[in-house]
Amino acid sequence: MCDDCGCALPPGGTAQAYSPSPRTDAVPLLRRLLEGNDAQARHNRRHFDAHGVLAVNLMSSPGSGKTALLEATIDALRGEYRIGVIEGDLETENDAARIRARGAPARQITTGTACHLDAAMVHRALHGFPLHDLDLLFIENVGNLVCPASFDLGQHCDVVLLSVTEGDDKPAKYPVMFRAADLLLLTKSDLLDVLDDFDARRAESHLRELASAAPVFALSARKSLGMQPWLDWLRERLEAR
Numbered sequence: 001m002c003d004d005c006g007c008a009l010p011p012g013g014t015a016q017a018y019s020p021s022p023r024t025d026a027v028p029l030l031r032r033l034l035e036g037n038d039a040q041a042r043h044n045r046r047h048f049d050a051h052g053v054l055a056v057n058l059m060s061s062p063g064s065g066k067t068a069l070l071e072a073t074i075d076a077l078r079g080e081y082r083i084g085v086i087e088g089d090l091e092t093e094n095d096a097a098r099i100r101a102r103g104a105p106a107r108q109i110t111t112g113t114a115c116h117l118d119a120a121m122v123h124r125a126l127h128g129f130p131l132h133d134l135d136l137l138f139i140e141n142v143g144n145l146v147c148p149a150s151f152d153l154g155q156h157c158d159v160v161l162l163s164v165t166e167g168d169d170k171p172a173k174y175p176v177m178f179r180a181a182d183l184l185l186l187t188k189s190d191l192l193d194v195l196d197d198f199d200a201r202r203a204e205s206h207l208r209e210l211a212s213a214a215p216v217f218a219l220s221a222r223k224s225l226g227m228q229p230w231l232d233w234l235r236e237r238l239e240a241r
Contacts, residue, residue: 037151040119044126044154051131054241055139056234057153059177060161061170062143065187065221067095069161069230070138072221074102076231081135081238086125088117088142095140105130116147119154135238145170149177157182157237164188164198164218171206179210183217183233190220 048055058066067087074083085106087095096108107125109117122139131137139155141148149158160181162170165188171178178184184207186200204216215233219226 034150037119040123041152041154044119044123045156047126047131048137048154048156051134052241053131053134053137054157054234054238055137055153055155056157056159057139057141057148057155058159058161059141059145059148059180060143060163060187061145061166064143064161064163064166066140066143066161067098068221069185069187069219070099070140071102072224072227073138073231073234074099074104076227077136077234078103082133083136083138084129084131084134086117086122086129086137086139088121088140090114090142105134111142115142115144116151117141117153118151122153136234145174145177149180156241159183159185161185161187162203164192164195164200166198168198168200168203169206171203171210175210178207179212181207181212181214183230184212184214185230186216186218188220188222189218190223190225192218 045055058069060066070085077083083104085096085099085104087099087106087108088111089095089108090111090113092110093108096106099106107129109121109125111117111121117139139153158180160178160183162184164186186203192198192200200218207214207216217226217229217233219230221227
């Protein structure tokens, strides 16, 4: 976990329980960090709006299938919309290479030890990115169910993925992330027939307990199952812009 987003702070907002050198200024520093991030996010959003680009932030734990979903989405919408991707990972260009292989422009952000993307990282990635040639920009955030939910990137929509190989209680255990969702995708749904410990109805129930009205779609990008509601959801938002 990184030291600059507040995730290393214990309850109460100081580092006294974990550090031999307590930082009593941690909360004011975190507040200034988030305020600066929000200002940069508004700037990013103005860029997107000026070019008529819909920006969608994808968040999930590692291995939920974000990149596979993007590959299938690019294939399905090819010739209909112009799509670009910003990829966030601690290391490697693996995911960006997969996207480029599908013929879509992609820029990789390697965050090092940071467990999330922030608005400044996204802004730097936008330099040289062909926004004027895009209709839809996906931002694939770092795999993490905690910190990414706290940082506005300038996106218009937040989409959270929950793989059926994870527990169906994740919305209850990570409420900040799931409460932020404009859409919840239950991924790898082709495995439901062989899993007996994931109940899609229970996962949705936990989401509703957070007072969220976000739609919930089950799909499998690898098997091309249940993709249509997701694609239609994107089309509706693109047409609205």
